[in-house]
Amino acid sequence: MISSNDFRPGVSIVLDGSVWKVVEFLHVKPGKGSAFVRTKLKNAQNGNVVERTFRAGETVPQAILEKSTMQHTYKDGNEYVFMDMESYEEGRLSAEQIGDRVKYLKEGMEVNVIRWNNQDKSQVIDVELPNSVVLEVTQTDPGVKGDTATGGSKPAIVETGAQIMVPLFISVGERIKIDTRNDTYLGREN
Numbered sequence: 001m002i003s004s005n006d007f008r009p010g011v012s013i014v015l016d017g018s019v020w021k022v023v024e025f026l027h028v029k030p031g032k033g034s035a036f037v038r039t040k041l042k043n044a045q046n047g048n049v050v051e052r053t054f055r056a057g058e059t060v061p062q063a064i065l066e067k068s069t070m071q072h073t074y075k076d077g078n079e080y081v082f083m084d085m086e087s088y089e090e091g092r093l094s095a096e097q098i099g100d101r102v103k104y105l106k107e108g109m110e111v112n113v114i115r116w117n118n119q120d121k122s123q124v125i126d127v128e129l130p131n132s133v134v135l136e137v138t139q140t141d142p143g144v145k146g147d148t149a150t151g152g153s154k155p156a157i158v159e160t161g162a163q164i165m166v167p168l169f170i171s172v173g174e175r176i177k178i179d180t181r182n183d184t185y186l187g188r189e190n
Contacts, residue, residue: 002062004037004054012063019044019063019116044125066115072105098127103162104180129180134189135159136175
């Protein structure tokens with residue numbers, strides 16, 4: 001159990017059978033009446049955001065999350081097969097469990113899988129990819145002499161199938177660094 005007085009951004013709690021992360025919190029002590037905590041909570045399973053008010057000192061169950069490092073080994077049909085880097089056990093996740101970040105998932109990549117142990121069954125809450133990945137450009141319009149870094153951008157498709165905007169001078173076969181948090185081009189890799 002955790003007290004509403006101990007809420008901080010990133011704290012995970014269990015409400016209505018789901019895991020919620022505290023995004024924002026504000027302790028309010030009005031002139032009359034008792035203090036309360038106003039929060040903004042994000043559902044870890046589906047991403048919904050709600051605002052909720054708790055009495056000061058009210059206790060709620062804290063979600064115990066387990067983080068493990070796993071390596072993506074191969075894709076089997078609609079499932080992605082991962083190997084736990086500590087126990088060498090194999091696990092499978094569907095594209096729905098991984099979410100939209102599946103577009104950057106490459107064989108051999110290590111990810112953090114976050115699980116919530118709920119009533120003797122483990123449930124995947126989130127899959128954290130590295131903040132940046134290096135991927136090869138497989139398709140883009142050819143560069144033209146005179147294209148500069150500040151002259152604009154064009155769409156490019158990388159080896160995993162993701163499409164991002166890159167500078168005009170990038171050509172097919174180049175390896176580029178991509179920020180997975182906001183789908184942006186960071187630079188070229190040698």
